[in-house]
Amino acid sequence: xxxxxxxxxxxxxxxxxxxxxxxxxxxxxxxxxxxxxxxxxxxxxxxxxxxxxxxxxxxxxxxxxxxxxxxxxxxxxxxxxxxxxxxxxxxxxxxxxxxxxxxxxxxxxxxxxxxxxxxxxxxxxxxxxxxxxxxxxxxxxxxxxxxxxxxxxxxxxxxxxxxxxxxxxxxxxxxxxxxxxxxxxxxxxxxxxxxxxxxxxxxxxxxxxxxxxxxxxxxxxxxxxxxxxxxxxxxxxxxxxxxxxxxxxxxxxxxxxxxxxxxxxxxxxxxxxxxxxxxxxxxxxxxxxxxxxxxxxxxxxxxxxxxxxxxxxxxxxxxxxxxxxxxxxxxxxxxxxxxxxxxxxxxxxxxxxxx
Ligand code: ATP
Numbered sequence: 001x002x003x004x005x006x007x008x009x010x011x012x013x014x015x016x017x018x019x020x021x022x023x024x025x026x027x028x029x030x031x032x033x034x035x036x037x038x039x040x041x042x043x044x045x046x047x048x049x050x051x052x053x054x055x056x057x058x059x060x061x062x063x064x065x066x067x068x069x070x071x072x073x074x075x076x077x078x079x080x081x082x083x084x085x086x087x088x089x090x091x092x093x094x095x096x097x098x099x100x101x102x103x104x105x106x107x108x109x110x111x112x113x114x115x116x117x118x119x120x121x122x123x124x125x126x127x128x129x130x131x132x133x134x135x136x137x138x139x140x141x142x143x144x145x146x147x148x149x150x151x152x153x154x155x156x157x158x159x160x161x162x163x164x165x166x167x168x169x170x171x172x173x174x175x176x177x178x179x180x181x182x183x184x185x186x187x188x189x190x191x192x193x194x195x196x197x198x199x200x201x202x203x204x205x206x207x208x209x210x211x212x213x214x215x216x217x218x219x220x221x222x223x224x225x226x227x228x229x230x231x232x233x234x235x236x237x238x239x240x241x242x243x244x245x246x247x248x249x250x251x252x253x254x255x256x257x258x259x260x261x262x263x264x265x266x267x268x269x270x271x272x273x274x275x276x277x278x279x280x281x282x283x284x285x286x287x288x289x290x291x292x293x294x295x296x297x298x299x300x301x302x303x304x305x306x307x308x309x310x311x312x313x314x315x316x317x318x319x320x321x322x323x324x325x326x327x328x329x330x331x332x333x334x335x336x337x338x339x340x341x342x343x344x345x346x347x348x349x350x351x352x353x354x355x
Contacts, residue, residue, distance in 0.1 A: 001186055002063030002076075002153040003028045004049065009058035011044055018044055020210040021058075026203070031180045031187045035197040036207035036233070042190045043158055045207075049188060050079050050156055063153060078147035079156040082163060084139045086131040086146075093118075093127040096145045110149075117148040120179065137168045144179065157189040161196065173199055194234050198222070206230050228350040231279050231343060237307065240317040242278040243347060246271055254278045254344070258314030260292065263339045271344065271353055279343030282307070285319040288336035294319075296327050308333070 004026040011019035018041045026032045034042040047053040049060055051072035059066050067075050086095050093114055100110045118124045121141045131139055140160060147155055160176070161169045177200045180187055191197060197204045198218045206213045206221065206229070214226045218234075225231035231239050244256040252267040254276065262278060294310035294317070301307075306325045309316050310333060319335065327333055344353045 001028050001184065003061075004032075004154060004186060004188065005059075005061040006045070006049075007059045007061070009045070009048065009060060010056045011041075011048060011053065012056050018210050019048075019056075022207075022210075022212055024205055024212065024215065026186060026188065029184045029186055031177075031189065031200065031202045032205060033189045033191060033197040033201035033203075034205045034207055035191055035194055036213075038192055040207040041210045042192075042207050046079075046156055046158055046188060046190045049154075050077055051075050076153040077156055078150045078152040078154075079158065080140075080143045080147050080160050082159040084131075084143040084163075086139060086142055088131050091128050091130055092123060092134070092142050092145075095131070095142055096149050099146065099150055113149040113151070114145075117145040120148065120182065121145050121175075136164050137172060140164065140172060141175075144176070148179075148183070153186065155185050155187045157187065159191055160189075161191070161193075169196075176200065195236060198234065204234075206233060208233075224352070225279075225343065226352050228277060228279075228345050228347075231345065231352075235281060237282050237318040237320070239343070240280045240282065240315075241345075242280065242313040242315055242317070243275070244278060244313070245274065245276055248272055254342075256313035256315075260313040262313065262337065262342070264342060264344065265340050268344060268353055271346070275347040276353075277345040277347050278313075279345060280317065280337060281341065282318040282320040284338040284341040285317065285321075285335050286338065287321055287323070287325065287333060289334055291334040291336035293332050294335050296329050296331050296333060298329060299325065299327060301325075310335070 006022050006024040009019055009022045034045060036042050044053060048055050055068055059068055062075060096114045096117055097110045118127060123141055123145055161172050164172060173196060201218055204218055204221055205215050208229050214221060214230045221230060221234045242256045244254055246268060247253040247255050251269045251272050252264045254262040254264055294312040296308055296310050297316055298309040306321045308319045310319060
């Protein structure tokens with residue numbers, strides 16, 4: 001096991017910069033997820049860590065040692081790919097044993113490690129099958145088994161669950177997390193799915209356009225996003241964003257474009273006169289007979305909760321209510337906001353205003 005550091009890392013393809021100066025410190029044993037929209041550079045960063053792409057500038061260190069010039073096989077890492085990359089003509093056991101055979105490990109050592117990995121992943125009864133005889137989830141497990149047998153310092157995962165259906169993705173999420181809890185191997189995992197990031201990571205790195213927007217634990221990012229990008233990216237349904245300004249006479253009241261008055265947890269005297277965005281997570285809106293009116297646009301009962309989109313504050317806001325709500329589109333509900341949990345951002349810079 002080892003820590004991993006990216007220090008001032010840059011990467012250009014020709015004249016086109018895709019990684020624009022990235023610093024990330026990953027501790028020994030941590031499960032870190034790089035998340036961001038398509039094209040933000042997360043796979044490129046992972047591939048540079050794996051040694052599959054050159055670095056244009058900066059340094060990558062594994063266990064304190066610069067790996068900039070080390071070929072992949074000398075980095076002591078194991079990578080699990082989105083398409084599993086299993087050898088179709090080899091059995092499950094051979095697929096898992098292959099890298100050990102290349103390294104001339106003894107038959108005894110190979111059997112021991114393959115059986116250990118198969119035991120952890122529940123593959124013992126499938127060792128003689130070929131990849132085509134496996135389900136998607138089982139293939140993914142074999143790909144992980146192949147990484148586990150190598151007992152590397154660092155596991156790298158590149159969108160490993162994208163090819164699975166929704167139900168299996170949820171099951172595999174839990175399996176990978178459990179695997180990490182057992183093995184405690186430093187893990188760097190790339191996904192564009194913020195739910196995957198929230199549910200699995202010790203630490204999330206949110207990337208956008210070749211840069212790191214914020215690094216933190218899932219709940220730090222959820223509760224205190226640094227900027228509008230992170231606020232909008234983390235959370236599902238997404239944070240509601242209402243544009244407006246502060247009341248000049250009462251800087252603890254936000255006034256939306258349509259004149260709706262929304263109390264803030266405290267005054268923001270320095271933000272008077274600025275264009276602002278009021279951020280409100282859907283679960284901090286509740287039904288309240290004495291609240292403010294909102295017109296229902298869409299109602300989505302999930303059984304456990306009721307999701308409603310309603311016109312409010314000059315925009316449409318998503319609300320999540322724990323109770324069942326009997327209401328039809330076009331009708332009005334009255335809502336109240338738990339204003340201790342609202343966020344305020346400068347619309348121009350996108351930055352969070354300090355609380
Ligand atoms: P996705 O989730 O779609 O895979 P990503 O965040 O992983 O996206 P990367 O694959 O790292 O993004 O790509 C980042 C940028 O680098 C993109 O604009 C992509 O087009 C570009 N890029 C990636 N590989 C190359 C290459 N070999 N040559 C030129 N440009 C590349």
